[in-house]
């Protein structure tokens with residue numbers, strides 16, 4: 001295969017696995033600097049959790065547990081993330097008006113990029129105005145870490161009535177269940193980069209969207225002893241979807 005073809009695959013690079021995070025492996029897998037070497041859009045979390053990571057245009061932000069957003073320093077340890085080189089030349093399409101997260105998912109699932117590549121991974125950037133936005137962020141924990149589902153019980157929920165910003169999303173196909181979380185997963189950062197978090201719900205939204213298809217997947221595993229002792233083969237998807245405030249996807 002010619003080199004040019006290989007490089008058009010735009011691989012998703014992931015640090016750690018979803019099941020490791022679900023079981024409370026909140027230890028550092030990489031730094032923000034390393035994550036940013038692998039893409040300019042991304043989602044993730046930090047050592048001990050301590051917020052929601054969203055990467056847009058090569059800049060990492062933390063939707064922090066106090067409801068603010070701030071820049072992530074390059075040395076900050078990341079427990080889990082998905083990063084990808086976004087195709088900024090991908091077609092722009094309007095998803096609005098949609099009236100819910102499920103509505104946005106339905107629009108994205110009908111796009112040719114997804115229907116023609118159901119077993120690939122996808123990222124999306126959706127920019128516009130959202131009403132009744134509800135996001136959450138999670139506290140920073142120290143060892144011994146709880147399971148993710150226990151950690152998110154004390155999550156902090158923040159709401160905004162009308163807000164401009166960008167939703168960054170990743171879609172994982174069902175067969176990668178346990179390595180990733182099947183379906184779409186969205187984080188938000190506002191236009192002033194001062195408010196963000198994991199998207200739980202929104203009302204009316206008018207969004208300009210782009211989708212990038214990713215036909216390669218690179219996994220970077222934690223090297224510490226606690227990771228090697230985890231039983232990662234269990235089916236923790238339902239537990240994790242509940243912890244993330246998400247409904248089971250139709251993409252499985």
Ligand SMILES: [Zn+2]
Pocket residue numbers: 043052185186187198199244
């Ligand atoms: Zn999230």
